[in-house]
Amino acid sequence: MTASSERTGYPHRWLALVVMLAGAFMTLIDMTVVNVAVPSIQSGLGAAYAEVEWVITGYALSYGLLLVAGGRLGDLYGHRRLFLLSLSGFVAASVLCGLTRTPTELIAARVLQGAAAGLMYPQVTAFIQIFFDGRERGKAYALLGASIGLASVVGPLVGGAFVSADVAGSAWRPIFLVNVPIGIAAGVAALRFVPDSKGSGERLDLGGLLLASASLFALTLGLTEGHASGWAWWTFALLASALPLFAGFLALERRRSASGQATVLDPALFSSRPFAAGLLIALVFFAGFSSLFFTISLYLQQGLGLSALATGAATVPFALGAFWAAAASESLGARLGHRVVTLGAALVLVGLVGVVAVVHAGGSGLHALALAPPLLVAGLGCGLVIAPLIELSLAGVPWRQAGAAAGVLNAAQRLGTAIGIALVGVALFAAVGGNAERASAAAAPQLRQDLRAHGFPALALPFAVRHFRHCFEARARAHDPTVAPRGCDFGRTRYSQVFAASARRALRNNFSHAFQLGTLVNIAAVAITLLLATRLAPRRAARLETASPVRAGA
Numbered sequence: 001m002t003a004s005s006e007r008t009g010y011p012h013r014w015l016a017l018v019v020m021l022a023g024a025f026m027t028l029i030d031m032t033v034v035n036v037a038v039p040s041i042q043s044g045l046g047a048a049y050a051e052v053e054w055v056i057t058g059y060a061l062s063y064g065l066l067l068v069a070g071g072r073l074g075d076l077y078g079h080r081r082l083f084l085l086s087l088s089g090f091v092a093a094s095v096l097c098g099l100t101r102t103p104t105e106l107i108a109a110r111v112l113q114g115a116a117a118g119l120m121y122p123q124v125t126a127f128i129q130i131f132f133d134g135r136e137r138g139k140a141y142a143l144l145g146a147s148i149g150l151a152s153v154v155g156p157l158v159g160g161a162f163v164s165a166d167v168a169g170s171a172w173r174p175i176f177l178v179n180v181p182i183g184i185a186a187g188v189a190a191l192r193f194v195p196d197s198k199g200s201g202e203r204l205d206l207g208g209l210l211l212a213s214a215s216l217f218a219l220t221l222g223l224t225e226g227h228a229s230g231w232a233w234w235t236f237a238l239l240a241s242a243l244p245l246f247a248g249f250l251a252l253e254r255r256r257s258a259s260g261q262a263t264v265l266d267p268a269l270f271s272s273r274p275f276a277a278g279l280l281i282a283l284v285f286f287a288g289f290s291s292l293f294f295t296i297s298l299y300l301q302q303g304l305g306l307s308a309l310a311t312g313a314a315t316v317p318f319a320l321g322a323f324w325a326a327a328a329s330e331s332l333g334a335r336l337g338h339r340v341v342t343l344g345a346a347l348v349l350v351g352l353v354g355v356v357a358v359v360h361a362g363g364s365g366l367h368a369l370a371l372a373p374p375l376l377v378a379g380l381g382c383g384l385v386i387a388p389l390i391e392l393s394l395a396g397v398p399w400r401q402a403g404a405a406a407g408v409l410n411a412a413q414r415l416g417t418a419i420g421i422a423l424v425g426v427a428l429f430a431a432v433g434g435n436a437e438r439a440s441a442a443a444a445p446q447l448r449q450d451l452r453a454h455g456f457p458a459l460a461l462p463f464a465v466r467h468f469r470h471c472f473e474a475r476a477r478a479h480d481p482t483v484a485p486r487g488c489d490f491g492r493t494r495y496s497q498v499f500a501a502s503a504r505r506a507l508r509n510n511f512s513h514a515f516q517l518g519t520l521v522n523i524a525a526v527a528i529t530l531l532l533a534t535r536l537a538p539r540r541a542a543r544l545e546t547a548s549p550v551r552a553g554a
Contacts, residue, residue: 012193013131015193016127016193016194016195017124017128017132018143019186019190020123020186021143022182022185023120023190024144025147026179026182027090027120027121028147029158030179031151031155032155033159033175034055034056034059034110034159035056035155035159036159036160036163036297036301037162037172040308044172045100047103047106052103055106057225058108058111058114060414061221061224062118063118064411064414065118066118066213067122067408067410068212068213068216068265068404068407068408068411069118069213070082070118070120070121070407071122071405072264072265072407073403074122075404078196078197079127079197080195080196080197081196082403083127083194084187084191090113090179091180093109093110093112093115094177095176095180096108096109096113097110098174098177098180122410123403124406125402125409125410126402126406128141128144129402131195135334137391138329138334139330141387141388141390142326142387143326144390145383145388145390146323146326148326148386149318149321149322149386152318152319152322155312156297156308156311157313157315157319159172159312160311163309164308197399205261205262208263208265211245211246211248211249212246214245215245215246215249216242218239219242220414222242223239223422227429228479230479249264250270254267266398274396275393275396277536278394279408279412280536281532281533282389282393282416283413284525284529285416285525285526286414286417286420287419288521288522288526289348290420291417291421291423291522292352294420294424294425295519296311296315296515298515299514302511303507303508303515304508305504305507314369314371314372317372318376318378321376321378321380322380324380325381325382325383326382326383328383329383333388333391338533340384341384341388341392342533343381344383345530346381347378347380347381348378348385348526349381349526349527350374350381351376351379352522352523353523354373355374355375356516356520356523358374359371360512363509363512364512390409393409394409425518427517427518427520428518431513431518432476432510432511433476435510435513436476436506437469439509440469440472442506442509443502443505443506443509446505447498447499447502448461448465450502456495456498468502468503471487472506476510
């Protein structure tokens with residue numbers, strides 16, 4: 001029996017894949033699960049808005065930072081070993097997250113959790129590359145794509161359910177602690193069923209890893225902290241330093257490769273059309289796709305006033321579409337080839353345009369249920385892009401580079417997400433602040449009428465309306481929208497319900513307008529993805545190397 005047939009003939013490979021997908025699913029859910037728990041974390045820990053932002057940013061930053069390193073370490077020391085170590089670290093960090101008592105402790109625990117996730121995730125893609133071949137590999141990637149699509153929406157739903165349930169007064173803590181039993185079960189199953197590819201025996205290219213990580217760190221931190229810092233000079237300095245750092249990484253890798261030394265990633269892979277095109281398409285697509293849930297979450301909760309649970313439930317059609325289409329992507333890909341990516345991008349574009357059309361038509365009276373049809377279409381398209389794109393991009397990657405190549409591709413996805421959120425955030429918050437005056441003016445007549453009906457003194461009425469408009473506009477332009485500006489606490493007056501109703505009407509109007517403008521950035525990114533998929537989508541490539549020695553798990 002050849003080494004290749006030993007790999008692809010491993011009898012428990014599908015069960016092993018399910019175990020690894022369980023670990024990957026936890027890391028993906030924890031990218032979004034915190035978004036709907038922000039108010040609960042703020043009140044529970046007495047955290048400032050900026051601190052809660054870092055609870056989200058810290059995870060995403062360390063996650064993306066270690067994807068390349070995680071992939072390469074798996075190639076060198078064994079993917080099963082790295083999966084088990086990182087899974088253990090993720091579970092331990094989840095316990096710390098659930099038991100923290102201060103915002104600083106929670107931020108530190110989230111950074112550790114994200115680091116473990118970044119080391120774990122590339123092992124899953126590498127496992128598929130090494131232990132599956134032919135049509136089976138397409139099916140395996142379809143399962144991975146279904147997991148990605150499902151996790152992107154299940155996170156807010158799970159987070160909303162736990163926060164709303166408030167089990168034994170635990171509030172937000174179960175969103176982290178639920179990882180513990182799942183992680184332990186996955187670890188035990190991995191010890192029994194997950195096999196391991198042997199390490200290559202090469203030495204670690206520490207200089208290359210540091211340069212690659214520094215480039216990712218500069219770009220990701222500059223993007224994620226841009227809005228939070230008001231685009232301070234140091235964020236631009238970080239962004240400007242990312243390109244020369246990456247150029248230095250490529251130069252070092254070429255030099256080491258030419259002299260026969262170990263590299264993080266063979267520079268020749270960047271000249272491979274499937275791999276290079278896949279990186280570019282993944283970067284642009286995730287900029288358009290992932291950031292959509294950032295804006296939808298803000299719009300549904302702050303604009304429409306939905307609960308965390310209702311916000312998660314409103315995005316279920318997307319998850320169902322993504323899950324079903326990803327599961328079917330292998331059979332469609334077998335018939336359409338690379339064109340399945342083009343079809344998927346087109347469906348996502350149609351879905352996003354439909355979302356904007358529905359919000360525009362519904363205005364401030366929109367019901368969240370009206371978003372279900374276009375979100376379903378967008379989810380179907382997403383499922384047809386993610387899994388086939390991963391498979392096509394990595395089709396010609398040698399097994400010894402499987403982890404590192406997967407890490408780079410995953411890093412491109414995370415980087416695309418950071419770019420998309422940064423760009424959409426700029427458009428969204430600029431629109432929220434810029435449209436606040438018009439939204440408050442539109443709410444003023446009804447406020448004036450309601451105050452009169454409640455016996456508000458006629459002489460003070462003009463001042464009260466002006467003060468309401470000033471407070472609404474100041475809050476819309478503030479960095480922390482959860483804190484009322486000084487002198488704007490209407491909750492202690494006998495007319496508080498009247499002012500609150502007017503604020504809700506103005507918020508719905510304002511966020512409806514801002515959401516439409518912000519989503520135009522998503523539409524533009526997906527339109528570029530469609531163009532790239534039409535021109536550059538990677539074709540199926542022959543494997544450059546198939547043999548790999550395998551060592552069975554315990």
